[in-house]
Amino acid sequence: MKLTFWGAAQQVTGSMHLLEVGHYKILIDCGLDYEKETYQEENQFFPFDPASINLVILTHAHIDHSGNLPTLVRSGFDGQVLCTPPTADLTSILLFDSVELFLRKQSRKPRTKRGHFNGPKPLYLHKHVMDTIDRFVTIAFNKPFKITGDISLTFVPVGHLLGAAAAVLTINDQGTEKKIAFTGDIGRQNYPVLVNPEPLPPVDYLVSEATYGGRYHSKNETLEERLVKEITEACIKTPGRLIIPAFSIGRTQSLVFALNQIFTKKLLPPIQIFVDSPMAIQATEVYRKHHNLVNQEAKDFYQTMGDEFEFEHLAYVQTMKESKDVSNYFDPCIIISSAGMLEGGRIQDHLYYNIQNYYCTILFIGYCAKGTLGYKLLSGAPIVRIKDRELMVYATIRQTDLLSGHGDHDDLIKTIKQTGQPKQVFLVHGEDKSLQSLSAALQQENYKVSTPERGESFEL
Template sequence: MKLTFWGATRQVTGSMYLLEIDDYKLLIDCGLDFEKDKNTSENENLYYQSLFPFEPSLINAVVLTHAHIDHSGNLPNLVREGFEGQIIATSATQKLTYLLLHDSATLYQKKIKKTHKKNNKYASPSVKSEWFLPKHVEDTDEHFFPLQFNRRFAITRDIYVTLIPTGHLLGAANVFLEVKENGTWKKILFSGDIGRKNYPLLPDPEIPPQADYLICETTYGNRLHQRHLPPEEELFQIIQKTCVEIPGRLIIPAFSVGRTQALLYTLHKLSVQKRLPPIKIFSDSPLAHQSTKAYEHYLSLLNEEVQKFYTEHKSLFDFENLIFVEDLRTSKQISNYTEPCIIISSSGMVQGGRIEHHVKANIQNPYATILLVGFAAEGTLGYKLLHGDKTLEIGEKKLPVYANICSIDTFSGHGDQKDLLEFVQTQDSHKLQKIFLIHGEEQSMIDFKDFLAQNGYPQAIIPNKGDSFEL
């Protein structure tokens, strides 16, 4: 049995891992790599000559940990290039993946039309292009096989999979594989993205079974969350300061799926407690609006507090003064709304999406506050704001930063170093043969590897892209 790492190695994005059991090929995650341009090496030429470093038609099945694009975004391309098998995931992951992929495909379609108009010819995505269209998303959705949490499912007679709740995002799971080879059962655990305890909306991650091999994410491998106040208290204090004491505009970059729902639910709780000032709250993302419906549809997957809240108030996200913004024209108008207000818009890293024009319109406004509520990858506008850059280049303009910039990590869906260690400590060090560290910035992986060694887990290694290991 051989495991090959084809993504999220020494970087955050592009999760993709190929497990070969004799002639059977199982792919765990199939995400878009947003960082490949800066990490290209001579050994990775194969990855760029074709869209995949393997033949998609030879992949027998895919197991998807969760819906985020850096884990799911290459699925339409896999199907387009010949994949015919099943995509195993929870039903909630299937729904959110469809929404995210369809949103991406719509953006790609606009880019193609723009190119067509500019060049006066049809610009079709080639086989080697990562662009895909809504049709490819529809085709991909037909391959999904929804699997309940904690149900042991036989992929083949000798391969079993169990999806274990891990928080982080609606439907997100650890993937636990049991493989029979030469009469011996081997157990492999893929962390996916590990959630944190006491997170708004989601239950705490469950304890996974013992494995022989662990593939573990390291997004916050060298950082701890601030953990100062409960989410509603921290958000209340920020709103008081930015919209009441200084009657200004609070702009919150947030991913449409996951982060926005946690924010809206927390705001709803404040509204019920009559602690929200009478100001407009704009949720500026059609994708976020669709996703909120998905969260309410899968109410049974949310935590007990949320289910009780829904029973009492008949809604998780609908409250006074909340406005869902659908069209782009209205979106641009609210950037200059004259009264104090809150604008929640994507993307969370301030890279693409409607949030860019909100930031552009307000970055020179000393009465505006931009609140960053999660991780931002190096090179993004969010990263630059977090690190105190005095000017921002948005489009073709360089703009001085006069707006107030602040950050909290209360709404980060990722577990921190302590949470990651607790996840690894669910495994008996004497039974665990290897730990592979993935999905994190390189320094985060190095630091977490040292941290694990200090805590009795010296068997961690950091693979490079394309590295294969016999299990």
């Protein structure tokens, strides 16, 4: 049995791990690596023959785990993609959105003299996404699924996103039973809407994310307290606007529920809230469809107060005309828009018109990868480029980790310890500092730890 790391190795994005059991090849996740500005060109080719892959296991829908599946299919993969039902629905939304992003980037630069587009060629098109969706086979949580006579798979809920799962594989390797788990992304305890991560079983080998290795989430205030404080400062003490970049899938639904609770309790006077993201509207419908998988708090709220994602003074913005009307809304308001790292989406329009507005606050509620516009703003860049213009940053830039979907250092340690004493723990999906911090902590607990490089293989 051989394991090779082809993505999210000593970096965060691009999760892709190849497990070979004899001649049978399983790819765990197939995400976009978007840590370079030329990421479309970087993701065109695979370091293996896509046609040789027998199966893909998808841990969850986020684009750094799912975003290169259509390229894999376009390049010759013709097997199944195993995932949970919500992951299939949310991934479909994200992949179609990726195509639109590719097409916008292609058409952004002036055409050649012959009228051809001059921007980067799309990685894939709508046809390839539809071909990919046709390969999805959905599996319920905690139901062992027989892949072959020697391999079975169980999905264990890990929070983080609706449908997100750790993949636990039980393998008969030449007469010896071996267990290996891939955590995907591990969520947090008591996160709005989402269930808590369930304990993983004892395994022989573990591949764990390390996004928050060495880092700890704020514990001196609650999410409710922080949101009340930010809204008060941005919209009440000063009659301005609060712009919250949020991933349309996952983060927006949790944020809307948290705001619903705040205004239902009348902790603040009514303030107009706009959710400016057609994709968030689609994703919210998926959350409603799979409402049996949300946490008990959200289920109880639904029973007593009604829909968690609808309340007075909340407006979902669908068309571009409606979005432009939001830009011309001059009363205090909250604008929730995607994308969370500011790479494309309607959020760029709101930033374009507000980044030089002294009465605007931009509140980041999630991780921003290196190289993204969000990362540059959080790093204190005085000037940023938005829609091909250099703009001074006059808006107030704020950040909170209380809506981060990733477990922190303690959560990661807890998850790893649940698996007993694996023969080896592989740490991926983290920046160097996070990887080293988590590795050092585990080694003190006598774990054998590796932080593999891209392309590094291990015989298990």
